Amino acid sequence: MSVRTMTGAEMIVKALVDQGVEAVFGYPGGAVLPIYDEIFKQNRLRHFLVRQEGGAVHAAEGYARSTGKVGVVLVTSGPGATNAVTGLTDALMDSIPIVCLTGQVPTHLIGNDAFQEADTTGITRPCTKHNYLIRSPRDVASTIHEAFYVARSGRPGPVVVDIPKDVQFAAGVYRPPEEVKHKSYKPRTRPEPQAVEETVALIEAAKRPVVYVGGGVINSGPAASRALRRLVEATGFPCTQTLMGLGAFPASHPQSIGMLGMHGLYEANLAMHGADLIIAVGARFDDRVTGLLSGFAPNAKKVHIDIDPSSINKNVIVDVPVVADAGKAVEAIRRRWSARGGRTNYRAVEKWWREIAKWRKRDCLKYEHDDKVIKPQYALERLQAKIAGRDDVYVTTEVGQHQMWAAQFLRFERPHHWMTSGGLGTMGYGLPAAIGVQVAHPDALVIDVAGEASILMNIQELSTASQYRLPVKLFILNNQWMGMVRQWQELLHGERYSESYTDSLPDFVRLAEAFGWTGLRAERPEEMDDVIDAMIAADGPVIADVQVAQMENCFPMIPSGKAHNEMILGGMEDPEAEIDAEGMVLV
Numbered sequence: 001m002s003v004r005t006m007t008g009a010e011m012i013v014k015a016l017v018d019q020g021v022e023a024v025f026g027y028p029g030g031a032v033l034p035i036y037d038e039i040f041k042q043n044r045l046r047h048f049l050v051r052q053e054g055g056a057v058h059a060a061e062g063y064a065r066s067t068g069k070v071g072v073v074l075v076t077s078g079p080g081a082t083n084a085v086t087g088l089t090d091a092l093m094d095s096i097p098i099v100c101l102t103g104q105v106p107t108h109l110i111g112n113d114a115f116q117e118a119d120t121t122g123i124t125r126p127c128t129k130h131n132y133l134i135r136s137p138r139d140v141a142s143t144i145h146e147a148f149y150v151a152r153s154g155r156p157g158p159v160v161v162d163i164p165k166d167v168q169f170a171a172g173v174y175r176p177p178e179e180v181k182h183k184s185y186k187p188r189t190r191p192e193p194q195a196v197e198e199t200v201a202l203i204e205a206a207k208r209p210v211v212y213v214g215g216g217v218i219n220s221g222p223a224a225s226r227a228l229r230r231l232v233e234a235t236g237f238p239c240t241q242t243l244m245g246l247g248a249f250p251a252s253h254p255q256s257i258g259m260l261g262m263h264g265l266y267e268a269n270l271a272m273h274g275a276d277l278i279i280a281v282g283a284r285f286d287d288r289v290t291g292l293l294s295g296f297a298p299n300a301k302k303v304h305i306d307i308d309p310s311s312i313n314k315n316v317i318v319d320v321p322v323v324a325d326a327g328k329a330v331e332a333i334r335r336r337w338s339a340r341g342g343r344t345n346y347r348a349v350e351k352w353w354r355e356i357a358k359w360r361k362r363d364c365l366k367y368e369h370d371d372k373v374i375k376p377q378y379a380l381e382r383l384q385a386k387i388a389g390r391d392d393v394y395v396t397t398e399v400g401q402h403q404m405w406a407a408q409f410l411r412f413e414r415p416h417h418w419m420t421s422g423g424l425g426t427m428g429y430g431l432p433a434a435i436g437v438q439v440a441h442p443d444a445l446v447i448d449v450a451g452e453a454s455i456l457m458n459i460q461e462l463s464t465a466s467q468y469r470l471p472v473k474l475f476i477l478n479n480q481w482m483g484m485v486r487q488w489q490e491l492l493h494g495e496r497y498s499e500s501y502t503d504s505l506p507d508f509v510r511l512a513e514a515f516g517w518t519g520l521r522a523e524r525p526e527e528m529d530d531v532i533d534a535m536i537a538a539d540g541p542v543i544a545d546v547q548v549a550q551m552e553n554c555f556p557m558i559p560s561g562k563a564h565n566e567m568i569l570g571g572m573e574d575p576e577a578e579i580d581a582e583g584m585v586l587v
Contacts, residue, residue, distance in 0.1 A: 008137045009034035009168040012101065015144040017044045018177050021072050023063060023439050024048070025056040029076025031103025031116060034168035036074075048439060048468060051460035053080050055432035057087020057158075058458070061096045062436030065419045066394055068221060070151050071436065073100040078116030081162075082123060086426060088158045089127040093423025094244060095219055097156035099147050100128075106166040107135055120162045129157030134164070137172030145180040154187030155308035156219050187307055191324035191332050198320045199279070199303050200337045206277035206301075207348035209237045212260070212289075215244030215422070216282020216306060217326045218415040224327025225249070225415050228281060231334040235344055238356060240268040242283050244422040247412035257356060261289040262558045263404040266364035266567060267356050269556070273564035274355070275300040282306060282326040285315040286423065295563030305329045364556045365408055367570055374525050376402065376477045376548040380409035380449070382528045383475060386536060392444040393417065394437045398430040398454030401483035401554045406449040408554075428457025431474065435461060438470040445473070445536060452478040452545075453502050462515040465541045473535050474543045476508060479550045487553045491568070492560075512543035521545045 006014065012035050016024065024047045028036045039047050050056040053075045060071030075084050081102040091098045105114040121133045130150050132143050140163070147159040203209070211232055217224045225248050232239045232255055239249045240260045249256055258265035260272055272278065278300045283289070285304070290296040293316065302318040304311075305326055312321040322329050367377045387393045388411070395410060396419040397403040403420055412418045419437060421429040434448040448455075455476060465472045485500040509519030518538050522531040528546070535544045555570040 004174045005171055006174055007034070007168065008140045008163065008170055008172060009038045011137070011140040011172060011174050012144060012163070012168070013038040013042060013045065014174055015141050015177075016072065019070070019145065019148050021045060021070075024072045024074050025050055025059040025063070025436065026074030027053050027056060027076065027080060029080050029103060029116070031077035031080075031105060031165050032074060032101075032168075034165065035101070035103070047074070048435070048464065050432065050464050052458065053083035054087050054428070055435075055458050055461045055464065057084050057091065057098065057100065058426075058429050058432035059436035059439070060098050061087065061091055061094075061429075062396060062419050062433030063440045064096050064098060064436075065433075066416050066437045067440045068416065070097040070099055070148055073098060075100065075102055076116065077103040077105055077120070078118045081118055081120040085123065085127055086424075088124060088160065090421055090424040090426045090429065091158040092127055092129065094421065095156045095215060096158065097151040098158035099144070099151050100158060100160045102160060102162045104133070104162045104164040107164045108166070110164065120160065124160045127158075128160050131160035131162065133162045134167055137167055137170040140167065140172060141175040142180045145175070145177045146182055149180070149182055150185060153185065155216070155306075155311070188323050189307070189325040189328055191305075191322045191329040195320055195322045196329075196332050196336050199322065199333050200340060202277050202301055202303060202320065203235060203279075203333075203337055204340070204343050205345060206237075207345050208275050208352045209235070209277040209279070209349065210271050210275040211237050211239040212242075212272065212278050212280045212283055213239060213245040213248050214242045214281065214283025215248075217245060217248040218282075220282065220326040222415065224282075224325070224330065227327050227331040227334065229253075231330050234334060234338070234342060236346075236349055237279075238271055238353070240264075240271065242289055242422075243407055243420060245283065246407060246418045247415045248282075250413045251411035252413060259407055262291070263408065263554055263556060265408070266362050266556055266569065267359035269558065269564040269567060270359050271356055272297055277301050277303070279303045280305065280318075281330060284311045287315070290316060291558045291566075292561055292563040297564075362569075364569055370549065371525060373549045374522060374528060374546060376405050376479070376552055377409060378525060379477060379522075379528060379546050379548060380405050383447070383532055384410050386529075386532045387445070387447075390445065392441070394419065394441060394444055394446045396420065396430040396433040396437060396446070396448045398448070398450040398457075399425045399427045400451045400454055401487065402449055402451045402454075402477040404484075404554045405477070410449075427454040431455060431458050431472070432461045432464070434472045435465055435470055438465070438472050439468070446471075447473045447475050450474055450476045451483060452476055452480065452505055452508070453482045459511075462512075462517060462541070466516040470541060471539060472541045473538075474541075475535070476543065476545050477548050478505075478508070478545055479548050479552070480505060481550060484554070490553070508543050508545040517541045517543055519543050519545070521547065523547045
C-alpha cells in the first residue's frame with residue numbers, strides 16, 4: 001500500500017469515512033475551520049448543522065441508539081466543547097457510543113488562556129469513557145480509529161478527541177483502521193464456564209424467578225435480544241425491563257411483566273420484591289430500579305451479567321457475577337442449561353405465575369377518564385392505537401411525567417425503537433435525539449413525546465429539522481407545569497409549588513409555523529384522533545400541542561427511600577400509605 005501524506009484535517013475526514021461514518025452533527029468555529037474546509041471538499045460525509053452544540057450530542061445519541069452505530073459530533077474549542085458536556089454525560093450514563101471531535105487552540109497556546117481555550121480533556125475526563133489530546137499529526141489517524149474502537153467496544157460510551165488547530169494544518173502520514181490495534185483495552189466478551197454452571201444450577205432450583213433486562217441487551221445487538229427471548233421462552237420465566245431496556249423483549253409477549261422501577265408496573269415491582277432468583281442482563285441496578293437498597297429483593301439470589309466489570313457489585317452485591325457480552329452470556333447459559341436437560345422447578349414457577357396474575361389484575365395503570373379534559377394517559381393510549389403494528393415507528397422523549405407515561409403506555413416490540421434519557425434525565429434530549437433518529441431513518445415515523453417545559457430546553461433545534469426537511473413529529477403533553485417537579489411537591493413537600501408553574505408559555509402552534517412546521521392543537525378528548533391522524537399523515541415536521549389535565553399524577557410511584565412493595569397507586573394521595581402482608585397497597 002502506498003504511503004499517503006495529508007494534512008491533519010484531511011486525515012480526520014479520511015478516518016471518519018474509513019470508519020463508515022455517514023452523518024456528523026456539529027457546529028463550526030475558529031478552532032475547527034480546517035476540518036470544515038475538508039468536509040466542504042468531499043461528498044462522502046454529510047454534516048448536519050445544529051443550533052447549539054448540546055443538540056449535536058443528543059442528535060448523535062439518537063442516531064447511535066436507533067442504529068447501533070457510533071454517533072459522531074464535531075464542535076469547536078472553548079464554549080463549543082463545554083456546551084457538549086451535558087450530552088457527553090448523558091451518553092456516558094446511558095452507554096451510548098459517541099465520538100466527539102473538539103477543536104483546540106494551537107499547541108503553543110495551550111495553557112495561556114488563549115481566546116476560546118478550555119481544558120477540554122480535563123473538563124470531559126469525568127464524563128467520557130476516554131479522551132485524547134492529539135499533539136502531533138502522526139497521531140491523528142491512529143487516535144481517531146482507536147477512539148471508535150473504545151466507543152463501541154465493551155460497555156459503549158462517549159470518547160472525546162481534542163485536536164489543536166496547528167495539528168489540523170500540519171502534514172502527516174495517514175494510517176488506515178486495520179493498522180491500529182489497541183494494546184490494553186480488550187473487554188471480555190465470553191463468560192467464564194464456572195459462572196455459567198452456577199447460573200444454570202440456580203435456574204434449575206428457582207421457585208420465584210425474574211429475568212431483569214436493561215439497555216445492555218440492546219447495546220449488544222439484535223442477536224442478544226433473540227438469545228434473551230429464546231432463554232426466557234425455554235425457561236418459562238417472567239421478564240421485566242428497565243426504562244432503557246424497553247424493546248429488548250417484546251412488550252406483547254405473555255412472559256413480559258413490563259417495566260419495573262420508580263414508575264414501573266405493580267406486578268413487575270412486586271415480582272422483583274418477592275423473587276428468589278433475579279437474573280440481571282445488561283442492567284446496572286441503578287437507584288431508580290432498586291429503590292431502598294436494604295429492602296431490595298431481600299430473598300433473592302442474584303446473577304449479574306454485564307460486560308463492564310466495574311458495574312458488578314457496585315450497587316447490589318450479587319451471588320454470581322458474569323462478566324461478558326450480554327448476548328454471548330445468555331446464549332451460553334441457555335445452551336448449557338439445555339445440555340443438562342432443560343429442567344426448571346415447573347410446579348413452583350407455575351404457582352409463581354398465578355401470583356403474578358393476581359397482581360396484574362390490579363390494573364395499576366388504570367386512571368379516571370374525563371369527557372371534557374384530555375388525560376395524558378388517554379392521549380398516549382390513542383397514540384399507541386394509531387401506531388400499533390407499524391415497524392417504522394421510533395419514539396424519543398424529553399424528561400418528566402410524559403416520559404414515564406410514554407414508557408408505561410407505548411409498547412415496544414423490538415430494540416432500537418425507543419430513545420430516552422435514562423441515567424442523567426436530561427430535559428431537552430428528545431427533540432435533537434429525534435432529529436438524529438430521523439437522519440438515520442429518513443422514511444420512518446419519528447415521534448418525540450414531550451412536555452411543554454422540557455421541549456423549551458432545546459427548542460432552537462426546530463430550525464435544524466426545517467433546514468434538512470426532517471419530518472419529525474413533536475407530541476407535546478402540555479399541562480403548563482414542570483409535571484414531575486409539581487408531583488413531588490404535591491406528594492412530598494406539602495403542596496408547596498415552588499417555581500414549578502411555567503408562566504408565559506409560547507403558543508406552540510404559532511411557534512411551529514414560525515419555524516416552518518405544521519402546528520396542531522387538541523383541547524378536548526374527541527379531538528385526539530383527528531390530531532394524531534393529521535400529525536402522522538403530514539409530509540413535514542409537526543408540533544401537536546395536546547392540552548392535558550394540569551394536576552394529573554404519574555402512578556404507580558415508589559417514593560424516594562422506599563422499597564418495591566411500598567408503591568403509591570393511582571388515586572392515593574398519601575406517600576406513607578400502608579402495605580399489607582402480601583405487598584398489596586391498602587387503598
